[in-house]
Amino acid sequence: MISNLINSKIFTLLKVQYSNMLEYRVEIALWAISGIIPFFMLNIWTNNNLNESINISDVMLSRYFLCAFFVRQFSVVWVVFSFEEDSLLGKVSPYLIQPLNPFFRYFAQHLAEQITRFPFALIIAFFFFIFNPESIWIPNLSLLLLSIVSTFLSFLIQFLIQSIVACLCFWTEKASSIERLLFIPTLFLSGLLAPVVSFPAYVKSWIYLTPFPYLIDFPANLLSGNETNISGGLSMQILWIFILFPLFKKIWSEGTKKYTAMGS
Amino acid sequence: MVQNIIDVKNLSKSFDISSKEPGLKGTIKHFFRRQTKSLKVIKDISFEIKEGEIVGFLGANGAGKTTILKMLCGLIYPSEGSILVSGYLPFRRKENFLKNITLIMGQKQQLIWDLPPIESFYLNASIYDLDKFEAKKRIKKLSEMLEIDEELYIPVRKLSLGQRMKSELLAALIHEPNILFLDEPTLGLDINAQRNLRKFLQKYNKETNATICLTSHYMKDITSLCKRVICVHQGAISYDGKLDLLLKKLSPVKEILIVCRSEDDAIKLGNSGFTVKNKIKNEITIKIENKSITSSLKTILNNFDILDLFINEPPIDEIIGKVLIKKDYDI
Numbered sequence: 001m002i003s004n005l006i007n008s009k010i011f012t013l014l015k016v017q018y019s020n021m022l023e024y025r026v027e028i029a030l031w032a033i034s035g036i037i038p039f040f041m042l043n044i045w046t047n048n049n050l051n052e053s054i055n056i057s058d059v060m061l062s063r064y065f066l067c068a069f070f071v072r073q074f075s076v077v078w079v080v081f082s083f084e085e086d087s088l089l090g091k092v093s094p095y096l097i098q099p100l101n102p103f104f105r106y107f108a109q110h111l112a113e114q115i116t117r118f119p120f121a122l123i124i125a126f127f128f129f130i131f132n133p134e135s136i137w138i139p140n141l142s143l144l145l146l147s148i149v150s151t152f153l154s155f156l157i158q159f160l161i162q163s164i165v166a167c168l169c170f171w172t173e174k175a176s177s178i179e180r181l182l183f184i185p186t187l188f189l190s191g192l193l194a195p196v197v198s199f200p201a202y203v204k205s206w207i208y209l210t211p212f213p214y215l216i217d218f219p220a221n222l223l224s225g226n227e228t229n230i231s232g233g234l235s236m237q238i239l240w241i242f243i244l245f246p247l248f249k250k251i252w253s254e255g256t257k258k259y260t261a262m263g264s
Numbered sequence: 265m266v267q268n269i270i271d272v273k274n275l276s277k278s279f280d281i282s283s284k285e286p287g288l289k290g291t292i293k294h295f296f297r298r299q300t301k302s303l304k305v306i307k308d309i310s311f312e313i314k315e316g317e318i319v320g321f322l323g324a325n326g327a328g329k330t331t332i333l334k335m336l337c338g339l340i341y342p343s344e345g346s347i348l349v350s351g352y353l354p355f356r357r358k359e360n361f362l363k364n365i366t367l368i369m370g371q372k373q374q375l376i377w378d379l380p381p382i383e384s385f386y387l388n389a390s391i392y393d394l395d396k397f398e399a400k401k402r403i404k405k406l407s408e409m410l411e412i413d414e415e416l417y418i419p420v421r422k423l424s425l426g427q428r429m430k431s432e433l434l435a436a437l438i439h440e441p442n443i444l445f446l447d448e449p450t451l452g453l454d455i456n457a458q459r460n461l462r463k464f465l466q467k468y469n470k471e472t473n474a475t476i477c478l479t480s481h482y483m484k485d486i487t488s489l490c491k492r493v494i495c496v497h498q499g500a501i502s503y504d505g506k507l508d509l510l511l512k513k514l515s516p517v518k519e520i521l522i523v524c525r526s527e528d529d530a531i532k533l534g535n536s537g538f539t540v541k542n543k544i545k546n547e548i549t550i551k552i553e554n555k556s557i558t559s560s561l562k563t564i565l566n567n568f569d570i571l572d573l574f575i576n577e578p579p580i581d582e583i584i585g586k587v588l589i590k591k592d593y594d595i
Binding site: 012019100258260 | 339355359363369374376390
């Protein structure tokens with residue numbers, strides 16, 4: 001049954017959403033460019049020789065931030081904003097009475113957008129290597145595959161976190177403000193601004209218990225070839241998915257009882 | 265014997281509504297201490313609908329018609345009472361139940377805005393587990409019925425409102441549901457598009473024996489589609505029965521405009537015991553009860569010199585308008 005679902009519904013959803021995304025080529029190119037925060041951070045780190053304090057070479061640091069850029073490109077999630085808008089305007093109503101959870105639509109939308117982003121991300125990486133030729137490397141195939149899996153798991157964690165927050169729309173109507181609160185720890189603890197290894201030891205031990213370092217830091221370290229605990233990182237990612245998924249299901253089931261179909 | 269497909273017993277729905285006083289003081293007070301009250305929008309209603317019936321829900325804005333439809337299709341949770349639709353509790357939204365129903369809201373759309381409708385149709389087909397061959401067949405059949413063959417490949421954003429509404433209908437019917445919940449399906453459509461849509465719904469009901477629950481502010485939708493109406497007033501049912509019976513009861517008289525040969529004849533006619541609505545020169549309008557219309561007309565034609573006469577049916581909107589503002593109709 002699951003394979004049937006993947007074969008037909010999800011695949012068709014993905015195809016349709018991909019066609020839809022292709023209607024927004026320019027926007028997607030701009031979104032890809034807007035994700036270059038890691039390159040600014042790289043500049044700040046190298047210009048101030050901050051990497052010396054954490055024993056990471058310039059080359060490894062630039063690879064880390066390039067990988068952080070890539071991971072971010074393929075794990076960025078905005079479901080809370082889409083769902084909030086659809087919920088407030090009553091657009092979610094027709095989807096609720098179809099035999100497919102509406103979140104599959106958002107999920108397919110995100111995947112389709114990632115596929116559309118991919119060529120633009122490659123172009124940005126190409127320019128990155130022109131300016132940083134010393135950073136060019138060919139990742140080990142097994143690490144590359146693991147980092148793809150890890151990036152997808154990171155996307156799943158973020159999608160589940162935001163979907164849980166999105167479901168709060170059933171109670172608060174403005175769930176995106178809660179997401180903005182979550183954005184702060186995501187920004188600082190995920191490894192987008194600084195590798196988690198740069199934090200003091202006692203802070204790190206706490207950070208690794210949260211889902212945040214597994215969103216960017218872990219997959220980026222994996223892809224860039226930096227030293228990291230592969231089995232530990234992957235296990236934590238899977239663990240967080242196992243925690244978040246039932247939580248999402250519960251909050252969804254309770255939330256839909258509160259749905260008032262506003263605006264329709 | 266025709267089975268009940270919808271069974272509603274003592275159904276109520278309450279919403280928590282927050283209120284705010286106007287001005288800055290009200291805003292600050294609202295920020296710190298939100299006042300909410302529970303508003304009962306549907307009050308203990310019960311009704312049954314048989315398979316294949318087309319039932320119109322009538323009521324003023326905010327009467328609760330759409331809320332009833334939303335509960336029937338499982339979109340919102342009832343506060344009290346029970347609903348059984350096709351043997352299912354709608355709110356549980358079981359897959360088999362969802363495959364049997366559809367909801368069309370005139371002001372809401374499910375089609376993907378930037379893509380041609382055909383993409384949304386195939387997407388819906390896969391959601392309802394239809395294979396590509398079957399989907400293609402149904403799209404062809406429905407697009408012919410709705411006369412939108414050429415519009416299937418044009419992006420939705422470029423379609424006219426009427427074409428979009430027809431496409432919405434096709435998207436909502438691709439799984440051939442047995443029960444249709446239509447909330448103002450002709451909203452914003454021009455007269456021709458409204459007529460075509462009504463014709464389509466009649467044909468669909470005839471061919472598939474589908475049950476249709478309909479709300480509309482266009483009386484023509486109700487009169488041409490529904491034999492039975494349920495009037496909703498402030499969340500309660502004020503009338504549930506045949507439409508023609510309601511019209512007869514609410515409009516027991518007909519107005520007859522009589523053109524007499526002379527003004528004297530018109531005066532004589534006015535003084536002969538009929539209820540006169542108005543008189544202008546040799547033209548007089550009188551009111552006659554439906555039950556005595558034949559005998560009264562015979563008397564008039566035999567006793568007065570008449571040039572012409574016109575029987576006016578009172579506008580149906582006017583009659584139904586009376587229902588919408590009254591609490592109860594004991595018919």
